[in-house]
Amino acid sequence: MTRCIFYGGKGGVGKTTCAAATATQLADGGQKTLVVSTDPAHSLSDSFEADLGPEPRKLERGTAPSLETDSKGAPELEESADLWAAEIDPETRQERYEELARALAADLRSAGIRLDDDEVERIFAAGTPAGGDEIAALDLLVEYVDSGDWDVVVFDTAPTGHTLRLFDTPAVAGPFLETLGSLRGQARRIGTAARSAMLGPMSMFGGSDDGADLEAFRDRLERSRELLLDTERTEFRVVLIPEGMAIAESERLVEKLRDAGVRVDRLVVNRVFEDPEDDCSRCRSRYERHTERVAEIRETFPDLEIVTLPEREGEVQGLEAVESISSRLPEEG
Secondary structure (H helix, E strand, O other), X not given: OOEEEEEEEOOOOOHHHHHHHHHHHHHHOOOOEEEEEOOOOOOHHHHHOOOOOOOOXXXXXXXXXXXXXXXXXXXXXXXXXXXXEEEOOHHXXXXXXXXXXXXXXXXXXXXXXXXXXXXXXXXXXXXXXXXXXXXXXXHHHHHHHHOOOOOEEEEEEEEHHHHHHHHHHHHHOHHHHHHHHHHHHHHHHOOHHHHHHOHHHHHHHHOOOOOOOHHHHHHHHHHHHHHHOOOOOEEEEEEEOOOHHHHHHHHHHHHHHHHOOOOEEEEEEEEEOOOOOOOOHHHHHHHHHHHHHHHHHHXXXXXXXXXXXXXXXXXXXXXXXXXXXXXXXXXXX
């Protein structure tokens, strides 16, 4: 049964780093792991210094000596950890749903099926289906998890506001799907000749071979909700930095996630200043401020596991840098 780990929080706090480090640790522990970015910023490619796209790509890693030796006494080499990565392009997949809706509406009109103004408005609100970018993420969530290809899927989610919409999307998309279902029902009630005339364009909704069947699409969204709320296999981890506003926002996020029934067990405090120089008063002041903030975080979230990660110079880029962060994370089960 594939596990899911989501990392979320305010933009710029290091969610990508945490997701990449967790995935690396899991892969090093022998679990086939996929880390996925649903953040439009697409910084996962930067973290791994690899060209990533929506198709999972195995990350090449150097082999390392194991404790075993061959017949000549030389150390054997372990196989590279089974670490895969992908980045979702929300805009491309969002366009897919917009095109499906527009093609359906055009063909219904050409077949003489009347569309009420409110139905048209529901389909084309803001020019795209409501929650289109989150729909794209959820669509791939189900695809990745239910494929059975990975033991764990780690998601680097978008910033807080988008994250909350991500969990709300099945409900948000409901009216859009209901309208399309109603329109398709009208199409099925027209004559055989009219149905044949629009068979080609409508085939994207009429069969499951191309994966775009409306019922299958709706089922995938419902399946995504089941996965998100399955506390046995899905966990959400919040990332923040030791600042007052970040603490308050994280408190709201944890509350909303738990109200929705999402499991939240761990909070990662990133970029904590450590080891100040004795002769640097500014460094000492910053160290004391961060120490106070971490203590405040522990008091604010007494029932959460609190993990701290040190501040680093520059960006965390490349597998070596990611692995150095993973060594600071608690060992994954």
